Amino acid sequence: DIQMTQSPSSLSASVGDRVTITCRASQGISNYLAWYQQKPGKAPKLLIYAASTLQSGVPSRFSGSGSGTDFTLTISSLQPEDVATYYCQRSNIAPYTFGQGTKLEIK
Amino acid sequence: QVQLVQSGDEVKKPGASVKVSCKASGYTFTGYWIHWVRQAPGQGLEWMGWINPNSGDTNYVQNFQGRVTMTSDTSISTAYMELTSLRSDDTAVYYCARGVGGDYWGQGTLVTVSS
Numbered sequence: 001d002i003q004m005t006q007s008p009s010s011l012s013a014s015v016g017d018r019v020t021i022t023c024r025a026s027q028g029i030s031n032y033l034a035w036y037q038q039k040p041g042k043a044p045k046l047l048i049y050a051a052s053t054l055q056s057g058v059p060s061r062f063s064g065s066g067s068g069t070d071f072t073l074t075i076s077s078l079q080p081e082d083v084a085t086y087y088c089q090r091s092n093i094a095p096y097t098f099g100q101g102t103k104l105e106i107k
Numbered sequence: 108q109v110q111l112v113q114s115g116d117e118v119k120k121p122g123a124s125v126k127v128s129c130k131a132s133g134y135t136f137t138g139y140w141i142h143w144v145r146q147a148p149g150q151g152l153e154w155m156g157w158i159n160p161n162s163g164d165t166n167y168v169q170n171f172q173g174r175v176t177m178t179s180d181t182s183i184s185t186a187y188m189e190l191t192s193l194r195s196d197d198t199a200v201y202y203c204a205r206g207v208g209g210d211y212w213g214q215g216t217l218v219t220v221s222s
Contacts, residue, residue, distance in 0.1 A: 034207075034208045034209075036152075036209075038152075043202055043212035043213065043214060043215055044144075044152065044202075044204075044209065044212060045212075046208060046209055046210050049208040049210075050208075055210065087151065087152055089152075089154070089208075091207045091208050094156075094157070094166045094168070095154055095168045095169075096142070096154045096157075096207055097154060098144075098151060098152040098153070098154060099151075100151050101151045101152070
């Protein structure tokens with residue numbers, strides 16, 4: 001099965017910083033990648049699908065890029081409400097494996 | 108508006124079974140697969156499988172083969188996930204989600220397995 005590896009596993013940044021999270025697939029998955037945000041005690045929220053398409057209603061400071069095996073989620077200007085854990089997920093064929101998550105905190 | 112509403116939290120003993128429901132509203136239930144994802148306490152997300160409510164076809168991750176059954180009742184727009192032979196490490200929040208790029212999620216159902 002294809003493995004999804006995120007880095008870093010945790011990260012601390014200041015409000016206004018540009019933040020980048022990476023996700024690497026063990027085999028190519030074209031652009032079949034989604035990014036989710038999960039806040040404590042809540043269900044995950046879809047941010048980006050097809051690697052770079054912003055889900056409706058998601059702030060434009062979030063963006064995604066990549067294709068094949070390497071992907072990034074970028075927050076252009078970190079806001080306090082962005083504190084959460086972020087997950088990538090392959091979305092081409094089953095099993096639709098998630099990355100292990102990146103916990104983002106405010107410095 | 109689209110909603111997925113799950114059944115309430117459960118406490119089960121080891122060896123028992125649990126069946127979690129996910130009632131959909133606000134869209135055509137048969138038009139989207141339902142995926143099930145679980146999250147153990149303090150851990151990441153684990154994809155369990157999907158069901159196509161239109162055909163009844165299912166696909167389960169190998170880890171759960173033989174213990175999980177996903178079904179649906181189109182007459183009441185509800186999907187179900189049953190997990191048998193429960194163990195303590197099945198303690199988790201179980202989520203249903205619409206489609207592989209889960210644009211809508213249920214609120215989660217905590218299943219606690221404890222003697």
